[in-house]
Amino acid sequence: MKLFSKNQIVFTAILAGPLPAAYLLSKNYLNIKQKRASLITRAFGYLLALISYLSLILLVDQCLIQSGIFKQNRVVAYGFVVILFLVIQSIIAISFYLVSNKIILKEKLGFPDMMGEMYSSISAVPYLLVGMAITSYLFIEGPFRFLLFIIYLLPNVYLFHKIKELFPKSSAKDVFTTIFIVWIALFPIVMMAYNVNGGVVLRYLRLVTFNYLPVLLYFFLFYLFNDLILLTNRKFKIIPEEFANGNKYKIWTFFTILIFTVVIMAKGMYNFNNTAVNEYHISVSKKDALISHLKIVMTADVHLNDKTNEDFVNQLIKNINFLNPDIVLLAGDIIDSRQVTERMKVFEQQFCKIKSKMGVFAVEGNHEIYSGEYKRTFYENTDIIVLKDSILKIQDSFYLIGRKDRHDNKRKSIEELLRLTSDDLPLILLDHQPYNLNNAYNNNIDIQLSGHTHHGQLFPINLITERIYELSWGYRKIQNTHFFVTCGAQGWGPQVKIGSRSEIMEINIDFE
Numbered sequence: 001m002k003l004f005s006k007n008q009i010v011f012t013a014i015l016a017g018p019l020p021a022a023y024l025l026s027k028n029y030l031n032i033k034q035k036r037a038s039l040i041t042r043a044f045g046y047l048l049a050l051i052s053y054l055s056l057i058l059l060v061d062q063c064l065i066q067s068g069i070f071k072q073n074r075v076v077a078y079g080f081v082v083i084l085f086l087v088i089q090s091i092i093a094i095s096f097y098l099v100s101n102k103i104i105l106k107e108k109l110g111f112p113d114m115m116g117e118m119y120s121s122i123s124a125v126p127y128l129l130v131g132m133a134i135t136s137y138l139f140i141e142g143p144f145r146f147l148l149f150i151i152y153l154l155p156n157v158y159l160f161h162k163i164k165e166l167f168p169k170s171s172a173k174d175v176f177t178t179i180f181i182v183w184i185a186l187f188p189i190v191m192m193a194y195n196v197n198g199g200v201v202l203r204y205l206r207l208v209t210f211n212y213l214p215v216l217l218y219f220f221l222f223y224l225f226n227d228l229i230l231l232t233n234r235k236f237k238i239i240p241e242e243f244a245n246g247n248k249y250k251i252w253t254f255f256t257i258l259i260f261t262v263v264i265m266a267k268g269m270y271n272f273n274n275t276a277v278n279e280y281h282i283s284v285s286k287k288d289a290l291i292s293h294l295k296i297v298m299t300a301d302v303h304l305n306d307k308t309n310e311d312f313v314n315q316l317i318k319n320i321n322f323l324n325p326d327i328v329l330l331a332g333d334i335i336d337s338r339q340v341t342e343r344m345k346v347f348e349q350q351f352c353k354i355k356s357k358m359g360v361f362a363v364e365g366n367h368e369i370y371s372g373e374y375k376r377t378f379y380e381n382t383d384i385i386v387l388k389d390s391i392l393k394i395q396d397s398f399y400l401i402g403r404k405d406r407h408d409n410k411r412k413s414i415e416e417l418l419r420l421t422s423d424d425l426p427l428i429l430l431d432h433q434p435y436n437l438n439n440a441y442n443n444n445i446d447i448q449l450s451g452h453t454h455h456g457q458l459f460p461i462n463l464i465t466e467r468i469y470e471l472s473w474g475y476r477k478i479q480n481t482h483f484f485v486t487c488g489a490q491g492w493g494p495q496v497k498i499g500s501r502s503e504i505m506e507i508n509i510d511f512e
Contacts, residue, residue, distance in 0.1 A: 002117050003028045008124045016131025018048035018092050052092045149188055155220040156184045162223050165250055207307045214458050214496045218264055222257040268496035273312055275319055279506045280475050282482050284446045286511035288424040289397040296507040297323050300331035300451025301488030304347050313350050323506050327358040331451040332365025332432030335375050351382040360384045363402040365432040391420050398426040406433050414443045434485045437470050441481035448483050455487035459499035
């Protein structure tokens with residue numbers, strides 16, 4: 001029987017975090033036939049890892065970014081962050097030692113230095129490196145991408161333990177473990193490499209790894225549902241316990257989940273790449289408008305980049321022109337590329353073909369902020385007029401108001417913008433993110449058009465966006481203001497939509 005020593009585990013906890021240390025201690029418990037203690041230790045390791053990373057992110061945001069130290073001296077700031085992180089990890093290491101052995105486990109096993117032959121220090125190195133790699137990803141990519149990575153990592157660990165049970169032989173388990181680790185590591189590696197220098201190979205790898213995300217989501221949910229069935233079965237004994245615990249049931253479960261996931265992915269890819277037109281009719285007070293009817297064609301969240309399909313964009317433009325719009329409004333996140341490429345030049349040519357009687361207007365979304373200066377080049381080359389906290393009077397019939405994205409800390413309030421208008425014409429507001437809808441109806445905006453939410457893009461994430469936003473998708477009238485939120489012409493990341501479909505909104509307005 002081999003065991004990791006206390007020194008190996010504490011050293012790993014300080015440098016690499018509580019999660020790799022938890023795996024070392026968990027392995028000790030497995031080796032001495034304490035399966036329950038092993039599971040609890042790993043779960044506790046995940047909890048402490050989450051606490052340590054969130055604490056670091058919060059401290060960096062509050063103490064460094066908002067205080068402006070990063071702008072003054074980045075070297076000093078990063079040095080401080082590293083020291084701060086090691087202090088946090090040291091505290092976590094002590095907590096891990098105390099709590100895992102005395103409070104949660106309530107066992108006297110501890111870090112069993114004298115209970116068997118010790119593993120060599122080299123055996124702990126892979127765990128140490130994995131933990132340090134996760135931490136490095138935080139420093140390189142920043143808190144937002146890191147949190148996405150953690151959300152990506154945890155279901156993968158859960159699935160790893162589930163699928164590993166399908167392999168009875170130790171050698172097969174080892175091969176599967178190696179392949180699985182390489183596969184899940186591919187996504188963050190490809191993301192970082194593509195941001196540095198994206199080529200054709202990286203572009204297709206990026207597409208493949210992105211499309212793995214919905215596969216991961218539905219495999220995770222189906223396996224979770226299966227675990228709930230097995231948990232219920234312990235009480236009601238519907239499935240014979242011997243069969244439920246056997247390898248045949250595990251194989252049957254895996255292939256059933258695989259078939260369901262393949263069907264869902266096929267439907268989701270269709271929803272993503274085939275645009276629907278959703279038609280709406282509303283009435284608005286005419287006031288002094290010179291027209292009695294207006295047809296708006298609105299879309300958002302195209303997220304044009306090197307993995308966008310040219311045929312899809314061609315289909316999108318044809319659908320817009322087929323509707324014969326009076327005006328075309330693009331509610332942000334049209335561009336998701338930082339640089340001019342041959343494919344982006346093709347998209348520029350395609351967007352030049354949009355036909356509209358009154359013109360094509362857009363506002364920037366949060367992804368245009370990330371796109372740097374290229375967004376300006378794109379819009380200039382396509383003759384799309386971008387409204388940045390600005391107002392246009394269109395044919396003496398209505399005011400079109402375009403707001404900067406809410407991530408832009410210089411954007412003006414609606415009250416400031418309305419000082420440039422009068423009460424004699426209808427007000428149409430274009431705002432990428434549908435937050436604080438009360439600001440619109442409290443200021444007598446007639447129509448607000450937004451995007452951004454993607455309506456979650458993947459079920460059941462839409463249930464979360466419905467909690468976050470007052471209107472996650474579709475149309476709603478609140479007081480005297482008409483709100484429209486599109487789920488987008490496409491989306492971000494995986495080319496899959498479940499629970500919604502890529503869309504164009506056709507909004508017919510009667511001025512009465």
